[in-house]
Amino acid sequence: xxxxxxxxxxxxxxxxxxxxxxxxxxxxxxxxxxxxxxxxxxxxxxxxxxxxxxxxxxxxxxxxxxxxxxxxxxxxxxxxxxxxxxxxxxxxxxxxxxxxxxxxxxxxxxxxxxxxxxxxxxxxxxxxxxxxxxxxxxxxxxxxxxxxxxxxxxxxxxxxxxxxxxxxxxxxxxxxxxxxxxxxxxxxxxxxxxxxxxxxxxxxxxxxxxxxxxxxxxxxxxxxxxxxxxxxxxxxxxxxxxxxxxxxxxxxxxxxxxxxxxxxxxxxxxxxxxxxxxxxxxxxxxxxxxxxxxxxxxxxxxxxxxxxxxxxxx
Amino acid sequence: xxxxxxxxxxxxxxxxxxxxxxxxxxxxxxxxxxxxxxxxxxxxxxxxxxxxxxxxxxxxxxxxxxxxxxxxxxxxxxxxxxxxxxxxxxxxxxxxxxxx
Amino acid sequence: xxxxxxxxxxxxxxxxxxxxxxxxxxxxxxxxxxxxxxxxxxxxxxxxxxxxxxxxxxxxxxxxxxxxxxxxxxxxxxxxxxxxxxxxxxxxxxxxxxxxxxxxxxxxxxxxxxxxxxxxxxxxxxxxxxxxxxxxxxxxxxxxxxxxxxxxxxxxxxxxxxxxxxxxxxxxxxxxxxxxxxxxxxxxxxxxxxxxxxxxxxxxxxxxxxxxxxxxxxxxxxxxxxxxxxxxxxxxxxxxxxxxxxxxxxxxxxxxxx
Numbered sequence: 287x288x289x290x291x292x293x294x295x296x297x298x299x300x301x302x303x304x305x306x307x308x309x310x311x312x313x314x315x316x317x318x319x320x321x322x323x324x325x326x327x328x329x330x331x332x333x334x335x336x337x338x339x340x341x342x343x344x345x346x347x348x349x350x351x352x353x354x355x356x357x358x359x360x361x362x363x364x365x366x367x368x369x370x371x372x373x374x375x376x377x378x379x380x381x382x383x384x385x386x387x388x389x390x391x392x393x394x395x396x397x398x399x400x401x402x403x404x405x406x407x408x409x410x411x412x413x414x415x416x417x418x419x420x421x422x423x424x425x426x427x428x429x430x431x432x433x434x435x436x437x438x439x440x441x442x443x444x445x446x447x448x449x450x451x452x453x454x455x456x457x458x459x460x461x462x463x464x465x466x467x468x469x470x471x472x473x474x475x476x477x478x479x480x481x482x483x484x485x486x487x488x489x490x491x492x493x494x495x496x497x498x499x500x501x502x503x504x505x506x507x508x509x510x511x512x513x514x515x516x517x518x519x520x521x522x523x524x525x526x527x528x529x530x531x532x533x534x535x536x537x538x539x540x541x542x543x544x545x546x547x548x549x550x551x552x553x554x555x556x557x558x559x560x561x562x563x564x565x566x567x568x569x570x571x572x573x574x575x576x577x578x579x580x581x582x583x584x585x586x587x588x589x590x591x592x593x594x595x596x597x598x599x600x
Numbered sequence: 601x602x603x604x605x606x607x608x609x610x611x612x613x614x615x616x617x618x619x620x621x622x623x624x625x626x627x628x629x630x631x632x633x634x635x636x637x638x639x640x641x642x643x644x645x646x647x648x649x650x651x652x653x654x655x656x657x658x659x660x661x662x663x664x665x666x667x668x669x670x671x672x673x674x675x676x677x678x679x680x681x682x683x684x685x686x687x688x689x690x691x692x693x694x695x696x697x698x699x700x
Numbered sequence: 701x702x703x704x705x706x707x708x709x710x711x712x713x714x715x716x717x718x719x720x721x722x723x724x725x726x727x728x729x730x731x732x733x734x735x736x737x738x739x740x741x742x743x744x745x746x747x748x749x750x751x752x753x754x755x756x757x758x759x760x761x762x763x764x765x766x767x768x769x770x771x772x773x774x775x776x777x778x779x780x781x782x783x784x785x786x787x788x789x790x791x792x793x794x795x796x797x798x799x800x801x802x803x804x805x806x807x808x809x810x811x812x813x814x815x816x817x818x819x820x821x822x823x824x825x826x827x828x829x830x831x832x833x834x835x836x837x838x839x840x841x842x843x844x845x846x847x848x849x850x851x852x853x854x855x856x857x858x859x860x861x862x863x864x865x866x867x868x869x870x871x872x873x874x875x876x877x878x879x880x881x882x883x884x885x886x887x888x889x890x891x892x893x894x895x896x897x898x899x900x901x902x903x904x905x906x907x908x909x910x911x912x913x914x915x916x917x918x919x920x921x922x923x924x925x926x927x928x929x930x931x932x933x934x935x936x937x938x939x940x941x942x943x944x945x946x947x948x949x950x951x952x953x954x955x956x957x958x
Contacts, residue, residue, distance in 0.1 A: 350791050352958040368695040370795045378791035384784040386717060400709045401792040403702045445788060455791075670910055674937050677944035684947045688797075688954075 295364075296325040297453050297484040298332075298349070303358035305344050305508075318344045320508040321358070326486055326501070328452070331479055333495040333516075334488040335591075336505030337599050342488040343381070345505075346457055350378060362453060374403060377446030381458040383438055385445075387431040391422060394430060395444045402449025409448065416444040421470065435462040443474075454478065456487040460494065472498055496591040506599040520594045525587040526567050528560045529553050530579035539578045542570070557582060706794050707802040714806020718772050719813055727771070728814050731764035735821045739829055750830055751921045754837055757822045758917040762844045765815050769852035770871045772807040775864035777856065781958055790958070797950035804856055804946060811848050815841065839926070840917045846938035847914040851875055853945040854909075860952040877904070878911040909941050 303322040306315040319341040326332040336342050347353045349360055349367055365372035385394050395416055399409025417423045420440040430438060439462045446454060460468050468491075475485055475498055489495055495502060496516050504512040504519070512519050525548075532539075539560070543550055548562035558579075562570055567584070574581050589597075718724055738756035777800065780786040789799065819841055826833045854874055858867035913934050919926050 347958070350787075352787065352790065354957065366695050369692065370793050372793075373791060374793040376791070378788065380784070380787050380791075382784070383788060385788065386713060386785060388717065388720060389713070397709050397713060398788065398792065400705050401789060401794055403705070403793060405705075442788065449792070669905075670913065670933070670937050673906070673909070674940045676906075677940045680944045681940075681947045684951050688951070 297328045298326040300360045306356045330500045331485040333499035333502040340505040341508040375452040377451035377454045379456045383442030392426040398445035399448040416448040453484045492592040520589040527585045529583040532579040706798045710802025711806035715809035718810030734760035765848040769848040770855045773852040773855035774867040796954040800950045843914040853942045857949040
């Protein structure tokens with residue numbers, strides 16, 4: 287894979303970021319992240335994909351200063367990650383947010399507002415708005431011990447949004463959310479994008495990433511194996527799927543499909559599904575119209591992001 | 601090669617080390633001060649052991665002495681604070697110079 | 701300004717959290733029990749009784765506030781890391797040292813609350829036994845708080861690199877040694893000891909705080925004056941020593957990987 291071109295004015299710039307961990311009782315190092323280089327332009331939604339143990343959370347932890355890189359650098363809005371002020375306009379939602387249980391939702395969000403360099407009064411005003419934005423205003427006086435996992439996730443999101451961050455870093459934001467919650471999250475992310483915010487999110491829900499992200503980066507075993515638009519990463523398939531209805535099995539049709547290099551599979555409805563090269567579509571339709579079945583559907587075949595992901599990390 | 605911040609940090613460090621090494625010595629506080637009644641009373645004859653016979657021999661106390669050790673510790677602790685602050689500031693100054 | 705805001709928010713949350721902890725309630729009940737029981741132990745004539753009650757109550761306050769400070773600080777930072785409540789905080793533009801100082805000041809606030817309650821109980825006991833309250837006796841209380849502050853800082857220092865039980869234990873050992881520091885010095889500097897032991901003794905002697913100088917309650921109990929210079933020197937010593945230990949803790953915590 288060719289190294290992505292770094293935009294020095296980008297919201298997030300990562301250059302050669304590497305993290306090694308010593309393996310206990312062995313004179314060896316475990317490579318958690320290996321020479322990661324990428325940049326995320328402002329106003330984009332960047333999806334960070336990878337299987338478990340690929341190095342996604344390690345990357346995020348280094349960006350936020352929780353752990354130190356073995357080598358390499360990163361900048362948030364031009365400020366080096368070792369500068370505490372680099373996180374001034376950054377909002378972070380961890381995969382599993384934990385807060386002191388005795389605080390209410392409002393107190394938690396307000397406290398994070400002050401930690402985001404807001405005054406007490408400003409934090410109080412914005413806390414209400416942030417909780418409204420995540421549909422948790424009615425539960426603002428509930429202690430966190432009484433909230434569900436999904437509601438706690440929303441409190442975390444509100445805490446991240448209260449400082450009006452320009453960059454949002456979300457680690458598996460959909461985990462713990464029901465389908466309605468996920469839809470609301472997708473809508474919220476699009477709304478934040480229209481406000482000019484940059485979003486850097488890691489997720490396993492690839493179907494959602496495909497519809498939401500402008501750019502994606504795929505990590506495998508600590509290395510960046512692909513980076514670009516989803517349409518650039520998925521490979522085009524020169525195939526169509528033709529679903530037909532047949533009274534009985536037709537050997538003529540099967541022979542032609544085999545000669546063309548295609549295959550026959552069963553659809554979910556139990557009817558035959560013929561996968562053939564796009565160039566043979568007209569010939570196949572003529573055959574079907576000659577009495578070899580009834581045409582039900584024609585669907586162009588393309589690689590999904592999930593297919594591309596599995597191909598890249600295998 | 602060194603920025604003004606580095607020079608300032610090192611100067612503060614050097615001054616603090618010099619102060620702590622000069623062995624700041626202060627007079628040692630010994631026992632407690634006497635009350636007004638005792639101060640106005642005539643001089644007391646000490647007994648052969650050197651003790652004040654007016655003192656309660658069954659419950660003998662003394663104000664804990666604040667010796668020069670504590671002053672030296674105070675200066676040393678202050679030097680450590682300044683050293684850590686200066687080294688932290690110097691490290692942050694070096695990191696800020698790294699440009700993307 | 702932002703630094704003060706960060707520290708005050710963290711301290712505020714820590715203080716409330718500390719005051720809600722069961723261990724704090726238990727230690728407070730124990731201290732109040734000791735203060736109440738002191739009247740039963742003093743069965744002498746009136747003057748001696750006042751002195752013994754004052755002595756016992758002051759010791760109860762000193763021990764309780766010290767143990768509360770040690771216990772809350774030994775687990776505070778470690779607990780935040782283990783429970784992962786530290787991540788949303790440090791993801792903000794909050795420095796590691798602001799977090800350490802905020803946590804420390806929060807637990808000190810909890811200790812202060814406890815001490816105020818104990819002082820109120822002490823004053824009530826004095827009122828009941830003496831019929832009046834001698835305000836001079838309370839002059840030692842800020843210095844007992846300063847002693848607790850030093851112990852809390854030492855406890856937090858150990859907690860940055862060891863487990864909470866070990867940090868608690870090591871601080872208690874230092875509490876005991878530092879209260880007998882001069883006696884230890886003469887023992888360790890005896891010419892019969894080998895060079896290594898004497899060097900170790902010298903290092904310990906120079907590094908450990910002298911906690912004896914904060915406890916001048918005996919003078920106050922016997923109605924004697926404490927020199928102003930002594931009070932100022934002791935206060936400065938306590939504050940600078942505490943700040944030094946906090947600085948070292950912050951430096952260690954800043955290098956820690958979470």
